[in-house]
Amino acid sequence: MSRPPRQDRRLRKVLATLRAHGGPARSPLYRWMRQHHDALAAAFAETPPAWGPLAAELAAVGLTDADGKPPAATNARQTWYRVRRDLARAREQPATTASVLAPDEIAPAVHAVTPPTTAAHDPAALPRPRMALDIRPARAATGEPPLAAPAATGASAPGAASAAGAAAPDAGVPGPAPVAPATETAAAQIRRLFSTIDAGKVPLPKIM
Amino acid sequence: MVDREPAMTADAGSAPAAETTTSAAGTAATPLFLLPLGRGTRGKTWWVRWAVDRALARGREIVIADADRTNATLSAYFQGVVTPPSADDAEMRDWFAAFVERQIAEQFNALIDLGAGDLILKQLAREIGLTAFLDRYGIRPVAVHLLGPDPDDLAYLHDVEQGELFAPAATILVLNAALVPRNRAEKAAFQATVLEHPVFLKALERGATLVWMPRLAVAHEVDARRIAFTAAEDGKVKPGQPPIGPWNRQLIHNWLRDMEENFAPVAHWLP
Numbered sequence: 001m002s003r004p005p006r007q008d009r010r011l012r013k014v015l016a017t018l019r020a021h022g023g024p025a026r027s028p029l030y031r032w033m034r035q036h037h038d039a040l041a042a043a044f045a046e047t048p049p050a051w052g053p054l055a056a057e058l059a060a061v062g063l064t065d066a067d068g069k070p071p072a073a074t075n076a077r078q079t080w081y082r083v084r085r086d087l088a089r090a091r092e093q094p095a096t097t098a099s100v101l102a103p104d105e106i107a108p109a110v111h112a113v114t115p116p117t118t119a120a121h122d123p124a125a126l127p128r129p130r131m132a133l134d135i136r137p138a139r140a141a142t143g144e145p146p147l148a149a150p151a152a153t154g155a156s157a158p159g160a161a162s163a164a165g166a167a168a169p170d171a172g173v174p175g176p177a178p179v180a181p182a183t184e185t186a187a188a189q190i191r192r193l194f195s196t197i198d199a200g201k202v203p204l205p206k207i208m
Numbered sequence: 209m210v211d212r213e214p215a216m217t218a219d220a221g222s223a224p225a226a227e228t229t230t231s232a233a234g235t236a237a238t239p240l241f242l243l244p245l246g247r248g249t250r251g252k253t254w255w256v257r258w259a260v261d262r263a264l265a266r267g268r269e270i271v272i273a274d275a276d277r278t279n280a281t282l283s284a285y286f287q288g289v290v291t292p293p294s295a296d297d298a299e300m301r302d303w304f305a306a307f308v309e310r311q312i313a314e315q316f317n318a319l320i321d322l323g324a325g326d327l328i329l330k331q332l333a334r335e336i337g338l339t340a341f342l343d344r345y346g347i348r349p350v351a352v353h354l355l356g357p358d359p360d361d362l363a364y365l366h367d368v369e370q371g372e373l374f375a376p377a378a379t380i381l382v383l384n385a386a387l388v389p390r391n392r393a394e395k396a397a398f399q400a401t402v403l404e405h406p407v408f409l410k411a412l413e414r415g416a417t418l419v420w421m422p423r424l425a426v427a428h429e430v431d432a433r434r435i436a437f438t439a440a441e442d443g444k445v446k447p448g449q450p451p452i453g454p455w456n457r458q459l460i461h462n463w464l465r466d467m468e469e470n471f472a473p474v475a476h477w478l479p
Contacts, residue, residue, distance in 0.1 A: 041237070044237030045237055048237055048268070048476070049237060050266055050267045050268055051267070051268070051269060052267035052268075053267055073267075073269065074269070077269070077315075077316075078314065078315075081314065081315040130302070130305065130306040130309060131293070131299075131302050131303055131306040132306075133290060133303070133306055133307060133310060134290070135271055135290055135307070135310050135314075135316075136271070136288040137269035137270060137271055137288060137316070138260055138264070138270055138271065138272045138286040138287065138288045138289060139264070139286065139287040139288055140261070140264055140285070140286060140287070140436050140439065141283070141284065141285055141286050141287045141434075184417075184473075185412075185413075186409050186412035186413050189412055189417070189418040190403055190412075190418065192418070193383065193403075193418055193420050194395060196420045196470060197385075197394050197395050197420060198395075200422065200466075
């Protein structure tokens with residue numbers, strides 16, 4: 001059995017310096033999500049995360065972002081994304097390590113030939129980068145503060161569902177359990193459609 | 209790198225996340241790429257307004273892209289709507305690619321409203337194999353076909369289903385009751401024209417899910433004020449607008465309730 005190659009002396013020094021003076025550490029939220037990745041992934045698979053209330057709960061249990069602040073919804077969602085990305089990369093590491101190329105390699109052990117002109121270093125000659133988009137989550141365009149709504153009473157009054165939805169996500173989701181599409185034939189779906197249509201009609205009186 | 213990130217800032221160089229996500233079949237937490245489809249005036253924008261309003265009422269984030277080159281109205285209802293820089297074909301293609309790459313990098317839920325009959329989707333879907341591409345990067349594509357009781361409404365469904373141009377596992381066929389003439393019975397209107405059509409049945413048989421979208425008799429109350437359905441339900445109008453009376457608010461409330469019930473079978477495909 002062969003012994004592992006000895007580590008390069010210069011690499012050892014660089015790694016020691018990195019350990020001593022490394023950049024900022026991962027946030028407590030990131031570390032916690034990574035530690036509990038599998039449980040969280042299973043839970044999110046069952047219930048899509050509502051990041052607003054979830055971020056509030058994460059803050060309530062003492063988890064913070066890299067600045068030590070309570071995480072906002074966007075921050076929590078993006079941290080979860082990074083955890084998934086990093087874990088996936090870590091799990092694929094053996095496969096990807098072998099394909100790491102040196103800066104001047106175009107394939108393992110195949111070195112690039114210096115181009116005859118300086119075109120490769122001319123920014124104008126390179127493909128344009130992707131269009132920069134101002135992407136942000138949508139918000140209701142309410143304009144000025146809306147008028148106060150008339151007080152509503154009763155669970156089925158207008159406003160009850162949306163108010164419940166705002167206070168407790170998914171609380172207003174009613175009735176029937178989701179139907180798995182694969183389990184319903186075309187004929188069964190059309191029957192379901194007809195019963196939905198018929199449910200909205202006033203029936204004729206029945207002769208007793 | 210520190211796991212701190214500001215709100216979704218432009219970053220054309222974000223690394224793709226091919227290796228980051230779970231399978232394409234996806235979990236409920238998989239980011240959604242919702243694409244309402246259908247010819248003009250079939251209710252695509254109407255449905256988008258409901259779906260976004262529903263998501264916001266639940267505290268969920270969603271990015272809206274309004275690429276309707278003939279009638280971009282979503283900005284009247286929502287802030288933060290992303291639009292292409294121009295209606296030019298080449299710019300539309302670049303914009304669409306940039307948008308999808310940002311979704312892959314940042315894993316947000318997205319809803320893209322393309323213009324009725326816009327060929328750009330068909331071209332891009334064929335060019336890149338959109339469904340498989342999104343699946344590969346952990347985004348769940350959801351096709352939402354808005355259909356009225358006219359056989360011509362099936363043309364777009366036929367086009368995108370043929371050769372699986374854009375035929376994801378998550379496909380919703382929405383029959384829009386508002387498109388049935390007042391003097392016709394809803395069931396009869398759809399039965400002969402759509403429900404028995406081979407294109408429609410084939411989509412159902414491959415796994416598409418059928419949903420009935422009821423008519424909102426007082427749609428004009430919401431449209432005229434350009435407010436969200438939940439705001440209308442709550443009686444919240446913009447300054448200077450006449451209030452919505454309790455009768456019509458109740459009708460809006462009942463419609464939202466019926467929508468929720470009818471879309472329950474596909475709720476896991478909604479943002």
